[in-house]
Amino acid sequence: MENHVLMTDDMLWDYADGFLSDQDKKRVDAYLSRHPEWKTRLDIVLREKREMATLPLETPAPGFSDRVMAAWATEHLAAKAAAKGDDWIVRIIVVVFGLFVLTPVVAMVVAALQLSPEQTTTPAFEMPQVALPTVPLETWLDSAFLQYGLVLAFALIGLRFLDKVLRHQFAPQALA
Amino acid sequence: MAAPISDEILIQQALAGQQSACSMLVKRYEKYVFTLALRFVKSREDAHEVAQDCFLRMFRYMADFRGDCKFTTWLYRIVYSTALNHLRKKTPEILSLDDAERPLQLKNEAAPDASAALERDDRNAALHRAIEMLSHDDAGIITLFYLYEQNLDEICQIMDLTMTNAKTKLCRARQRLRAIMDANFSTEFGVKMAE
Numbered sequence: 091m092e093n094h095v096l097m098t099d100d101m102l103w104d105y106a107d108g109f110l111s112d113q114d115k116k117r118v119d120a121y122l123s124r125h126p127e128w129k130t131r132l133d134i135v136l137r138e139k140r141e142m143a144t145l146p147l148e149t150p151a152p153g154f155s156d157r158v159m160a161a162w163a164t165e166h167l168a169a170k171a172a173a174k175g176d177d178w179i180v181r182i183i184v185v186v187f188g189l190f191v192l193t194p195v196v197a198m199v200v201a202a203l204q205l206s207p208e209q210t211t212t213p214a215f216e217m218p219q220v221a222l223p224t225v226p227l228e229t230w231l232d233s234a235f236l237q238y239g240l241v242l243a244f245a246l247i248g249l250r251f252l253d254k255v256l257r258h259q260f261a262p263q264a265l266a
Numbered sequence: 267m268a269a270p271i272s273d274e275i276l277i278q279q280a281l282a283g284q285q286s287a288c289s290m291l292v293k294r295y296e297k298y299v300f301t302l303a304l305r306f307v308k309s310r311e312d313a314h315e316v317a318q319d320c321f322l323r324m325f326r327y328m329a330d331f332r333g334d335c336k337f338t339t340w341l342y343r344i345v346y347s348t349a350l351n352h353l354r355k356k357t358p359e360i361l362s363l364d365d366a367e368r369p370l371q372l373k374n375e376a377a378p379d380a381s382a383a384l385e386r387d388d389r390n391a392a393l394h395r396a397i398e399m400l401s402h403d404d405a406g407i408i409t410l411f412y413l414y415e416q417n418l419d420e421i422c423q424i425m426d427l428t429m430t431n432a433k434t435k436l437c438r439a440r441q442r443l444r445a446i447m448d449a450n451f452s453t454e455f456g457v458k459m460a461e
Contacts, residue, residue, distance in 0.1 A: 102391050103440055141393055142412035147297040150314060155292045158321045
């Protein structure tokens, strides 16, 4: 059996690292029991292996972990802000508010800029004198247009809140 | 004494937004990540940069970790790819960390600090210095296998190698380490192995 073993350092390392098959391991064991000089070499290999396994780890500069956490906090905040901007519900809320709240304002401005027929003949350097249309506050608050708009906006805000709660609740389960 | 919180629980807490869990993960692995980064990039300054990038990437992609492998294997894979990207940026001609064709630095004059290690008569320091003199890939695979006790399967995942390739690389890395120790640290490692 011994004749089949061509002993080398690599084989010793493979033996020490557990890479040999059971059959090869038995052959090496038999060889080592007959050749004490190779047993000595194996002891050296095992010592070096042990030394490599117990080398001290390098220590990063003091405050390294704090710097990492600060960098992460900065990145996290930026990502959060960016995600908020990309959120479709937030966009819809903005559009709804725009439609229902800003539309009357825009309408008033447009009305103010409209010229009456006789004023079209006035010279360009004269400012047109037009009366601004006024809408009483009570009338505006009573309008179904505003009320439905507000209900829709609040419904979307609620939906967004629900979405956040569900994401928060189910995110850790992704690890399972 | 209370048992330390497992990595899995810390990851779940970190995913739920607990900053303290993130901080604990960094503190737990900062030395491992920094040491491995240093083995690859060879400079402490660059290793700090790579290690910080690793942790940021770890937080970014933590939700993608499904537990198919050990957390450390996943983390060391991030270290390896981050170090590789860092080296590519610094020296664009590097396409792989595998410097198998690179000639070994066996002469004493190539390692001026070697004499200091010898004077200290410290086998650990000499071994440490010898590993530093290895190429990026060799130092990395030696560190992963012997110091971090990652098995060959895990090393394959970390360094994106086949099993045969990983075994061959480890064997070559050992041979180069042996050659460096024989050439530069013969006082510490006096017994020369068979040719």
